[in-house]
């Protein structure tokens with residue numbers, strides 16, 4: 001069979017990649033002896049092997065073969081200040097010698113929560129946890145407990161971590177089992193999910209308000225919550241169409257279901273996150289990534305009366321919620337250093353850099369490249385250090 005031109009180009013790019021990354025290739029072979037696939041994050045794998053990272057410096061990654069790689073991902077948007085920003089390094093170094101975790105609260109979590117409440121007034125009460133996955137599962141549990149209902153609606157293709165509900169219709173296989181575009185079916189995206197979960201998750205099409213209204217109304221009696229990533233970041237970053245989030249708020253209010261904003265990525269787009277940007281008031285919000293300054297940390301919160309489900313002061317709480325690393329002092333100081341550095345001026349600067357980047361991509365690829373200047377907004381394009389070598393793509 002004659003190879004297509006595309007396949008020939010691809011083969012030559014892969015051969016060049018393999019030749020340029022011999023240390024990463026060796027590490028990948030060694031890693032596969034102990035880690036399935038040679039790593040610990042599905043998204044970190046690429047064929048034939050990923051580059052293994054030695055360190056991060058500002059806007060760059062340095063891999064095992066010594067390449068300086070301009071990093072547009074910044075640990076999936078967690079590092080809004082770039083790698084090893086001095087404010088975060090200093091805060092962590094100053095704190096680490098005072099202990100790395102206690103089974104009692106610290107004043108740091110109070111400082112952090114007050115800063116978050118200042119920026120997001122709807123966060124009347126907050127609980128910290130260790131990952132976005134936990135923030136999502138806790139907010140869904142709170143919604144089910146608050147409403148006494150059992151179903152949850154989520155958008156097809158959105159990423160909400162790796163909890164049971166999140167793994168329905170996240171990356172559904174293309175084919176007839178998806179159902180019609182305006183009535184997506186609930187399809188497991190992982191083996192091992194209970195059939196009850198498949199039945200409890202309602203799948204909605206993003207940016208199709210009429211279809212959302214119909215599906216939500218049909219499930220009104222059982223529906224505890226709708227969870228939405230306001231910028232559809234899991235599905236290639238799909239900004240909401242005009243009024244979509246506002247109408248979603250109205251529809252959920254009509255059926256007395258809670259609206260959960262998963263702002264785990266979008267909290268980086270403005271001082272008060274996407275809810276400030278779009279002027280929409282969710283009942284519960286999930287946060288992670290930037291709020292922990294690149295360390296493992298997350299939070300969820302919202303209306304005080306709903307969050308009282310977690311309050312242990314008058315007997316056992318309705319929802320027990322523990323976690324060895326919840327509100328860990330290191331993630332608190334790293335998060336505080338990040339948020340304090342992210343002043344309104346800093347958001348303005350990132351916004352204008354984003355426009356510049358998006359505009360440049362648009363000029364280069366033309367208007368049909370499938371994105372827009374505004375949907376680059378979750379990339380970090382800054383870093384305090386000059387490159388110590390010329391940037392190269394992997």
Ligand SMILES: Cc1ncc(COP(=O)(O)O)c(C=O)c1O
Pocket residue numbers: 076130131132133134136159160161162229233234262263264265288289298
């Ligand atoms: C929108 C969104 N929700 C949830 C998560 C899960 O967060 P974590 O990886 O901290 O569990 C992610 C992670 O990328 C995310 O982007």
